[in-house]
Amino acid sequence: MKVFKFGGACIQYPEAVRKLEQFIKSEQPHPLVIVVSAMGKTTKGLEKIFQQRLDAQPYDETLQHLYLFHQEMIDHLLRKLRQEAYQTLALWKEQLVTTLSVPAVDTSLEELYSRIVAEGELLASKIIDYYLQEQNVACAWLDARRCIKTNSRFCNAQVDWAATKHWVKKNVIPLLEKNQVVLTQGFIGSNEAGETTTLGKEGSDFTGAILAAVLRAQSLTIWKDVPGIMSADPKLFKQATKFDHISYEAMAEMAFYGAKVLHPKTIQPLAAHNIPLYVKPFHRPHEAGTEITHGFPQLEHPVYILQKNQGLVHLSREHPTFFDEEHLKEVFHQLTQHNTRVNMLAKSAHTFSICLNADSYRIRTLLAALNQKFQVHYHTPVNLLTIMHQDDSLPKTLLQQETILLGQQRPGVYQAVFQHEPKTM
Template identity: 40%
Template sequence: MAKNFIYKFGGASVKDSSAIENLSKILRNRLRNQLVIVVSAMGKTTNSLEEIIWKKMSNEDFSQNCSILKEFHLGICKELFPQDHLIFSLLENLFIKLDKDLEKPINKQNYDEFYDRIVGYGELISSRIVAEYLCLQGQVVVWKDAREVIHTDSDFRFAKIDWEKTRTHTRAQWLPVLEQFPILTQGFIGSDSKGRPTTLGREGSDFTAAILATSLDASSVTIWKDVPGVLNADPKLFPNTQKFEELAYGEAAEMTYFGASVIHPKTIKPLANAGIPLFVKSFLDPDASGTKIHEKAPNQGIPTLVLKKNQVLVSFKVTDFTFIDEGHIHQIYEQLKKLKLRVNMLQLSAISVSVVIDSQVFKLDQLLAGLKSTFEIRYNEGLELLTVLHQNPDEIPALLEGYEVLLEQSTRNTFQAVRRKSGI
């Protein structure tokens, strides 16, 4: 019996009409039943929706932002479809629903739930456009709402998967369809037990592909990117990058843990557990080899650079002349857990704890408020966290030239530095 396959196309691969036409060309000789296609929101749509939410939260007028977003998608459709096509009424209905959801109240307490309800429209809109365009080209796919099968808890913005329920519903609802047609669906979104929209974490469409692959016992997952495969650094930030022809699950997981953006960090584990290989390929050169991530790949040991921007360094100093102990660390981590803030780097001294976290709306203020009675707190925003895996110590100074280093630490395998441009 033939196995299922999962393809995932990110925002850059559906960012405009020519990108969607290119997606159709990629699928021309690859489209078949037993294929599930997962698509992200188009281009920077998620960023645009986040800005709308922020304006709503700040009691600012966001109507122009909504109009610009609508015209962006309509403009793409006008280039792809005849003017009487069904897509225009489908799009109109989705934007009417978005407007109605934006009328609902928002505050700091329900911000995450409101966020999930709104940002998911990016994937719903893009998947409708891509599905209708493929059908227009004679590439028949069945559009499915991922929220009907991706079941999660109610931890909005960072929802955790109900694996058993997701597997049961995905197989019951989608396997009969896949016997005859490919399915096109959305990444990033799910729903909780009350049917409320949830999201799986920023850039979570890769994770969706892995969830569906394990639920459907797929033979492989392919993520289509604007890079030739997994590189040892982001080519937009660092020169002379190297492509990995293959990677072991463990090495890939380590890269994503430290923030490598080519793959969502939650993607590797379910695929590794199920022994499903992951291919990372270029939608600009679809016949090239890309990178294969699987369990039998040899360790590469090539120095790998990961840069995370918009970082915040927060230092908690005890005020009663005692030393830092497990109780202090537990107290800090409890507050971080409550606010869903992940620690990207940790450093301890005798009297202080320093953590590096992603910058998130409201969260820093809430963190400070929750711990100011116990600690003297200082923080710096607008920083970068540089991580070098399989480091070559001789190459580190050049990476820090022109930067002020606020914090650094090194192990046999890993070097990390919190930095900012000198003079800032």
């Protein structure tokens, strides 16, 4: 039995969705679990709607754009089930408007965010399910919230492994035995109360790993719109190369430092059960891609990870007050309370600097909370470049024309926060 996960860029066009049928048939008669993300840029659109809702701005145009995008997908993909799919789409929009109408005092912002953005994966999987039904593919649609059980952190929920194992075995295995193919959503889960939670950015990868680990799958394959795991973004770095093989440990380190190809938590459950992970190009499925498993040597070539749209927070106390352990405890408490992903930390005697994702509604409340205890200076937008296994001369060469706001060198890793995007190297 295998698990296939398809990213949003792989299913953003009708012809790409049609290719799913070929992937399924290539695995028959073996059982297969398919995990899908939201189509195209749907998640970004839903996040924009959420932000417009918070800012008391009209979101009708953004919502209508998403509606028409999915309506066009239905028009190109379906015939016999088109009207049923239209009804599903109309209900989807109606439910979304209802959710957006909930007063902010009646629900937490993180709960509201999860309820809104989860709709992207749910709608994508339903449209794909309708298409597979029309093609007479024996496939069972499953709401992932019935299986992936979490705590109540909502936006970056922690998996309840005992409950998840119970519900995956109860809900997935019988469907595999009956239908051979199970279609479900990535990124989403539910807490003990049945409320929708989400697993964090790129969380669909993590969903695939969870299911593969619980079901003891033969492998997990993540289908992307890239050749495999690259040493850098080829659009920015001319010398970027594809890795044919990477160890779990090296891949986990790359994900930890912000490589967007995989969710940071994807590796651990696979490594624990020695389940191979393949990252392969969706549009060239016969190419080998990248294999990630035990036994491969550590990376020998530099890896460049560029994270855009970052925020740089400088915290200080009035001189000569030192930034001591109690101050650090308060900072980390606020970061945890606001569920904030930190990408770089640096400390001096009197200051503490944090580089974090700036595309989050949580930044405002985080800065307000920190401002009660510290002097806060905030810079955005900035970029963060991480170079792993670097040559000592590389950072100077890459960033010689940039204004570096914060730099940090550790054994094997160099990080720099700067204001402009580096030119193609």
